[in-house]
């Protein structure tokens with residue numbers, strides 16, 4: 255009985271990556287419009303909003319982790335139930351058949367070979383695999399910045415403490431919009447002992463997009479490898495890994511792709527796979543096969559394999575439409591608040607420097623005071639007190655309505671010291 259129900263549900267899921275009929279009609283209606291035109295078509299975005307669970311709070315902290323739209327939730331539940339009927343068979347023999355086709359699809363999206371892409375649980379796991387897997391020795395140097403993600407910085411700090419590698423920090427100020435100056439800072443931080451340059455593509459603190467390729471080119475010219483943290487940029491910005499010039503890259507599918515929680519990807523350039531030790535040991539430690547990074551023990555194949563439905567959803571929506579809407583939402587609230595006395599923006603409105611995320615402060619107010627006034631109005635945001643930034647990060651998503659952003663604008667507009 256359960257199997258029949260699952261089968262029926264499964265075919266429903268397979269044919270319904272779009273979700274509701276109403277949304278299908280909206281997709282059809284906007285099919286001849288440009289991404290820029292669709293960005294402000296509220297009827298279309300309402301049909302997207304209807305696919306998300308909303309209502310508890312005004313969630314403007316999508317940068318933390320994304321919720322999943324209905325087709326992804328349905329597919330996940332389907333896969334989860336499937337796995338509970340004879341798990342060792344359903345997970346490892348049935349559902350796992352989808353792994354290689356999915357890897358191929360993801361590799362195509364990221365412009366790399368499927369032989370270079372490993373599944374894991376998140377960016378933290380991917381970047382830790384690389385950081386602890388590289389044969390660095392005392393005196394070797396790594397370049398990173400004061401605006402990289404703390405948990406990843408901690409991995410480097412642990413290596414510094416344990417193995418005596420040296421960390422050279424680039425000191426950034428947000429918004430770091432002078433790309434020439436930023437690139438020069440990285441170039442200056444590289445010494446003859448530098449082995450690797452760590453770059454965050456899109457900074458979590460402010461949504462700032464770094465000139466990754468320019469930095470990578472200089473790093474390579476000076477004989478260094480390049481590791482890119484793509485946690486926030488994947489399925490948010492439009493790019494391939496080769497365009498970034500990364501030798502190593504990791505991302506989380508539960509961020510902007512909207513895949514189930516605890517799903518991630520790691521890329522290692524083919525010719526570098528052999529020399530990287532797997533964080534969790536594999537049968538042949540020095541194999542040149544990316545599979546050595548997938549000896550992760552029992553984990554949720556239901557979550558992993560549902561990445562494919564998130565990809566369907568992303569493809570159907572269209573990367574350009576998604577990016578245009580996210581930028582539209584950011585500009586919408588920022589432009590309404592920009593003239594407010596004391597309003598300080600730590601992010602850039604230039605497209606090459608950001609998309610959905612922006613962080614602001616109010617002169618005379620601490621970040622936690624702004625956050626708590628917003629929380630009193632049921633608006634969920636994230637405090638950023640880091641480097642020169644003292645403010646609150648606003649990260650809307652596809653389901654964010656203009657009415658919700660109007661509420662944000664109203665509350666911030668009334669804020670006084």
Ligand SMILES: Cc1ncc(COP(=O)(O)O)c(C=O)c1O
Nearest residue numbers: 376377378379403458483485506
């Ligand atoms: C820039 C950056 N890197 C890495 C991570 C870690 O992501 P995860 O918790 O999915 O491993 C985050 C999380 O917010 C992040 O913003």
